[in-house]
Amino acid sequence: MTTPTLDDATRLDAEDPLARFRHEFVIPAHPLSASDPGPGSNGSNGGERTARQIYFVGNSLGLMSHRARRRVEAELDRWGRLGVAGHFTGETAWMPYHELLTDSMAAVVGCRPEEVVVMNSLTVNLHLLLISFYTPTSTRYKILIEDHAFPSDHFAVESQIRQRGFDPDTSLITVKPRPGAHILHPDDITDVIERHGDELALVMLPGVQYYTGQVLPMADITRAGHAVGARVGFDLAHAAGNVPLELHDWGVDFAAWCTYKYLNSGPGGPSGCFVHNRHVADAGLPKLTGWWGTNKQTRFHMENVFDAIPTVESWQLSNPSVLSMSALYGAMEVFDEAGGIGRLRFKSEQQIRFLDRLLDEVIGDRIENLTPREPEGRGCQSSLRVTNPDQDGQAAFDRLEASGVACDWRYPDVIRVAPVPLYNSFTDIYRFVEILDGILE
Template structure:
């Protein structure tokens, strides 16, 4: 059957989609001619919920009418405003309410928690991250290492994919922790790797990390609102995330953090203190001595930005209505359909870096053009073809296609042409187009149309 004949299947899947009506809860960006874009960029900035304006206007009206009294009066007073997000956030990340707080930005929260949970000694001072971690994470951990008087070149361990592979094998990560764990003070690991879209076995990483005496923290920037999370059950020490990607809370939205219940009353832990983390019963007495709140709230610094928190509340209501299990089921179907079409129509022209196994990825597929003519690093001998790992934890690449391609002009031209055609995805240097069909607001027909346009753009470019 020809590819063009398959659109009827996509239309049928849209009609049968139990979550299809939730698309109407979001504003879909439009092109100049008034038609809707195909928006596959929720992994970078989620779309605006239509009810977000009501929540923001509510704050503005309260400010206009009551001034400072808005902190204590009205349906949602500002003094406890962040608490309106707590229970829904806890359900979303698989935590207890005492374990989560909406506060600050992701990297600020990461630093605050590393102050408490990265306690290096001469014998155990290393931090483990993945190679090609998101730059902000790498900068943060390197600066923390240096702050404590150690050398990042010696104390920062980066888990690397095997030569000729784009993604990490779970067994290699676990073996590395087993081998190096006695020297590792902190494992800081992503839920989903931003570049390749690979999702990791967080429960196993936490289990073996703790068995080796390491503190285990997670960066969930690309995992929250994307994967089913069980942070409490996984026994993570801490986690951080942003809220502007899959959580649809708007640009620069208030981030979140998790601190496991077992640390809730560890007031002996060093921390950078601020008055919003102080005991609520005496906060406005303003004593000289800091008395931290139990749980994640005790790591707060300042009163939160209410106008930025408001859209998060409305988005969390939508997540609470649908539930992550239903969203994840649609996500696996939607992304699986995208992968199937890409392989059917473009397999000779592209490489999908993201693992095929649904449990080893979220919404995102990372695509690279084959034969881009870029400058390749030395990868050593190319391995024989490899079978898919138990969890889809690695992706064999065609000969010569390593992780870092320095110059991919063809790929960037294809990306620019997709943007010009009304498709919003994103480009990540040096050579990847990231595509993320989000279950809340994307359709199967959009997946079909994207692949059709990608095929046409590549044909024209060639």
């Protein structure tokens, strides 16, 4: 097999049925400081005169789409024209605005419409779900998370344990990679679940691990957790919009995710929240409640009797930020028009193979890729570590950034790059490897 060339990348782009969606997005200029059009600009890509970044950081913040901007502007306009009447008027009335997102979001995570709602932000939703699904008793009180979980998840779980009067030292258990390994071994997860068996109240793990990009076997974990009588939930921050999910069929109890990564809702965009339909109408579950979770028909009767909406919407507390939701609505129009997660994943796997081949043949053992190799074990992110002890990984990252590659550095020593199929090209991947090759020379 010969090493892929720039011509190969160009040909793959020309054959790519999703290539046109790149033009739906505003790709930041490079170098940022010199070409940033600044406030008041229309944010367009400005033709091809300005060099664009190789934007490989959609695993952190997805790009702005023109559609998102238009949807936000439309709601600002309606606010100006209608004032409070905007709540009840027109196709995008604000009262039921979140319902515009339900079908798209259900397709992203593989569930039924009554099982998904967009609300709040990720950590807030994790707390709301922990209130409902972490119901410790004197004998069953432990929560399993991963060692070095994303700090927000760790803090949320730790604080919930304390709130219920338990001690994280005895109630919080973790699973970690084997010595010398970077990724979790699936058997170790099921072993620890079985070992803690009757004492295990809850398993809360990521769908895709943020540091290594590993996809965890969510169906197997759910089965193993349920087999010992525990509940199972996932943080899907790095999974939603990245890999196909089947939350309903896997029987997952609950999940939450942010939409500002692969779903392009913009900084601090709203979170998605899933509760399996066997739980959504369970009045016995503890729940923090607010007026947005009560019966929509009688909400404005202003009675102080909570009448739960018989869907996951009953977990809603407040009337949501419509401006933030509208950016997500615009972004999801693009995502859905591209064919949704199925078609995007098909291209993503092509891009992963293309990147892997180039890394193997051009970069070789100058970097180690911590991300699992097989497609079912990973999403679009690759977590790269510079192997030469005389070469500073962070300096290499800085040089990548200075060369126009937007990627990120995760302490202690990983450069994360995520070619996103909705807007990254094969040429982006080729150019990235070319730049990396030059930096590591």
